[in-house]
Amino acid sequence: MNKHVISVDMGGTNIRVGVVNQYGEVKKKRSMLTNAHLGKESVVERLIALIQDMHKSCIQEYEIIGLSLAVPGPYDVNSGVFYNPPNLPGWDRFHFRDIIEKHLNIPIYIINDANAAVLGEYIYGAGADNKIRHLVYLTLGTGVGSGAIINGELLLGSRGFAPEFGHMTIDKNGPVCNCGNVGCLEALVSGTAISKLIRGKIGNGDASILNDMCNRKINQINAEMVAEAAENGDRLALSVIKEAGSNLGIGLVNIIHSFDPEIIVFGGGLSASLGMMMPSIKSEISQRVMNNQKDKVKLVVSKIEENVALLGASSVFFDAMKNEKQN
Amino acid sequence: MNKHVISVDMGGTNIRVGVVNQYGEVKKKRSMLTNAHLGKESVVERLIALIQDMHKSCIQEYEIIGLSLAVPGPYDVNSGVFYNPPNLPGWDRFHFRDIIEKHLNIPIYIINDANAAVLGEYIYGAGADNKIRHLVYLTLGTGVGSGAIINGELLLGSRGFAPEFGHMTIDKNGPVCNCGNVGCLEALVSGTAISKLIRGKIGNGDASILNDMCNRKINQINAEMVAEAAENGDRLALSVIKEAGSNLGIGLVNIIHSFDPEIIVFGGGLSASLGMMMPSIKSEISQRVMNNQKDKVKLVVSKIEENVALLGASSVFFDAMKNEKQN
Numbered sequence: 054m055n056k057h058v059i060s061v062d063m064g065g066t067n068i069r070v071g072v073v074n075q076y077g078e079v080k081k082k083r084s085m086l087t088n089a090h091l092g093k094e095s096v097v098e099r100l101i102a103l104i105q106d107m108h109k110s111c112i113q114e115y116e117i118i119g120l121s122l123a124v125p126g127p128y129d130v131n132s133g134v135f136y137n138p139p140n141l142p143g144w145d146r147f148h149f150r151d152i153i154e155k156h157l158n159i160p161i162y163i164i165n166d167a168n169a170a171v172l173g174e175y176i177y178g179a180g181a182d183n184k185i186r187h188l189v190y191l192t193l194g195t196g197v198g199s200g201a202i203i204n205g206e207l208l209l210g211s212r213g214f215a216p217e218f219g220h221m222t223i224d225k226n227g228p229v230c231n232c233g234n235v236g237c238l239e240a241l242v243s244g245t246a247i248s249k250l251i252r253g254k255i256g257n258g259d260a261s262i263l264n265d266m267c268n269r270k271i272n273q274i275n276a277e278m279v280a281e282a283a284e285n286g287d288r289l290a291l292s293v294i295k296e297a298g299s300n301l302g303i304g305l306v307n308i309i310h311s312f313d314p315e316i317i318v319f320g321g322g323l324s325a326s327l328g329m330m331m332p333s334i335k336s337e338i339s340q341r342v343m344n345n346q347k348d349k350v351k352l353v354v355s356k357i358e359e360n361v362a363l364l365g366a367s368s369v370f371f372d373a374m375k376n377e378k379q380n
Numbered sequence: 381m382n383k384h385v386i387s388v389d390m391g392g393t394n395i396r397v398g399v400v401n402q403y404g405e406v407k408k409k410r411s412m413l414t415n416a417h418l419g420k421e422s423v424v425e426r427l428i429a430l431i432q433d434m435h436k437s438c439i440q441e442y443e444i445i446g447l448s449l450a451v452p453g454p455y456d457v458n459s460g461v462f463y464n465p466p467n468l469p470g471w472d473r474f475h476f477r478d479i480i481e482k483h484l485n486i487p488i489y490i491i492n493d494a495n496a497a498v499l500g501e502y503i504y505g506a507g508a509d510n511k512i513r514h515l516v517y518l519t520l521g522t523g524v525g526s527g528a529i530i531n532g533e534l535l536l537g538s539r540g541f542a543p544e545f546g547h548m549t550i551d552k553n554g555p556v557c558n559c560g561n562v563g564c565l566e567a568l569v570s571g572t573a574i575s576k577l578i579r580g581k582i583g584n585g586d587a588s589i590l591n592d593m594c595n596r597k598i599n600q601i602n603a604e605m606v607a608e609a610a611e612n613g614d615r616l617a618l619s620v621i622k623e624a625g626s627n628l629g630i631g632l633v634n635i636i637h638s639f640d641p642e643i644i645v646f647g648g649g650l651s652a653s654l655g656m657m658m659p660s661i662k663s664e665i666s667q668r669v670m671n672n673q674k675d676k677v678k679l680v681v682s683k684i685e686e687n688v689a690l691l692g693a694s695s696v697f698f699d700a701m702k703n704e705k706q707n
Contacts, residue, residue, distance in 0.1 A: 211641060217638065312543065
C-alpha cells in the first residue's frame, strides 16, 4: 500500500485538508472557513475535528503515516509557538504544537506556509526540473509571503523565521507596513498596498471606473477590483498596478543580489495581475541589476498553486521518513 | 608533518600571501602592492612570482598541499572568470583561473574574498563557538562586501555570486551606486559614501574641522579623516557617521528578515567607526525589526580581521581534502 500523509494548509481565510501520497497526488480534499474571529479555541477545535474526520474516512483505503500542517508565520518551529501572526489575530505566543499533539495520536510536522509552498514548488512544480538548486517563491496576496531553496535545501534561518522578503525595506521613507517597519515590499506591492494606494487617489478626486464598480464605497475597493478595472482599460488602476510592479522589480533585484537564484516563482491572488505588472518589473530589474546577473534569473507564475502548500507540507514528512531510513 | 596551504588575499590595493596550517596558524606572510593600474598582465606576473617565491622558501619546512586564492568579486567560480570587478579595473571577462593554473603546478582553489572572509570568521573567529550555524559577515570599507553562512554552509548562490548585500536597495530614491543601481547600502554607508556626503555638505558651507584637516582640499577628505574628526567632537562629521549608522541599521533589518542569523560580524576599515555608529544602528533596528526578532541577533566586530580572508581561503582547501578522504 502506498504511504499517505494528511496535509493541512491553514490560512487566515480557509483551512484545506488533503490526503497526499509521495508522488504529489492529492487523493481527497476538504476545506472549511477559518473564521479566525471566533477565537483560537474554536479554530483549533474545528481543525482537529476536520483532521479526525478525514483520517477516519480514508484509513480503510490509504495507509496514513502522519500529519503535516502548513501554518501562517511568524511561527517558531523549535518551540511550536506563534509570534503575533497578522492573519491569525489573538494567536500571539499560542503553544499550537502542544495542543495539536495532545489531541492527535499521530506523528506531526508543522511548517511555515510559505516554506511549505516553496518546497511544494521545488519538488512538484517549477523546480521539478532537477537541474534547479536555487529557487525563491513569493506569494503575492493580502500580504507578501516568501520561501527560498538554497542549493537544494530549505532556507529556515536560526529559528525558522527566514525568509521574510515581504518585510524587506526598499524605500526607507516609504509607507508604514503592518509589521511596524517602513517601506517594506509588502507595504508597496501587496493587495492591501494596492487597494490603499488607489483608495487614496480616488479619494483625492482621480477619475476611475472603480468609483462606479464600488458604488462610491471607496473602502470596499480591493486588489481584485483594481485588476479588473485595469484589464478594462482604466488608466488609474493600470498606473497603480504598474507602480506596484516597479516596486516589486526593486525587491526582486534585492533578492537576486542576495541569493543569486536560478528562478523566482510567484503565487497568490495577485499573481493573476502579474502579466500587467511584468513590463514595469522587467524594466526595473534591467535598470538596477548588476551586470553579471543581467537576464539570468527566470520569473514564472506557479502552475500548481492551488495545492502547493499541501504538497510542500506533505513532502516534509516523506523527506523525514527517507532520512530516518538512511540513518 | 603538518599540512599547509599557500593562501592569497588579493585586494585592490594589497596582495597578501601566507602559509597557513589547518589550525588557522599563519606561519609566514608576505605582501606587495597590487598596482592594478599597471594592467592585469603585470598583476598576474608579480602575483605568480610572489607565490612561487613563497613556495620555494618554505617547501623544506612545511608540507604544502595546495594554493587558495581569495579574489574580489564579482568572480564566477564555475567558469573562473571575473565580471567587471570594481576594484580591478580592466579585468572584466578575464579568464583568471586558466592563467593561474597554467603557471602553477599545484592544486588550486579560488574563492570570492567576502566568502573567504565569512568562512575565516565562521571557522576561526566569531563563529568558532560551535553552536553558531547562521552567520553574516559585512566588510565596511571603500565598498560594502558580504558573505553568509547558512546552517553551517557557505551561501554561494547558483553561480557563486551570492550574497551582495552591499547592493541591496534600501532607498529606491537614494543616491546612484557604483554598480548602477540606486540607493544601495554601499551608496549610503561605505567609506566612499561617507566621504562623498561630507564633501557635499562642506562644499555647501557647513562648518567642520575637516576643512582645516584637508587644507581646504575637500576632495581629499576620506572616511578615516571623517572618523578622526568625529572622534575629536566635530558635529558635522559625527552627524554624517550617525546617518550612515542609521542606513546600516535599515540594511541589517533587511538581512535579519531575510536570513534570521544568530550573529552579524563586521570587518573592514570602517569597522573602527562602528562604536560611533552603534547607537543609531541599534535605534533603527529596534524601530524596524519584526517582534519575533527583537534583541535576538548579536552584532560584533571581527577580532581576526587582519588574517580573516587568508584563513577562510585556506579552510576551503582543508575542507575539500577532508571531503575527499570521506568519499
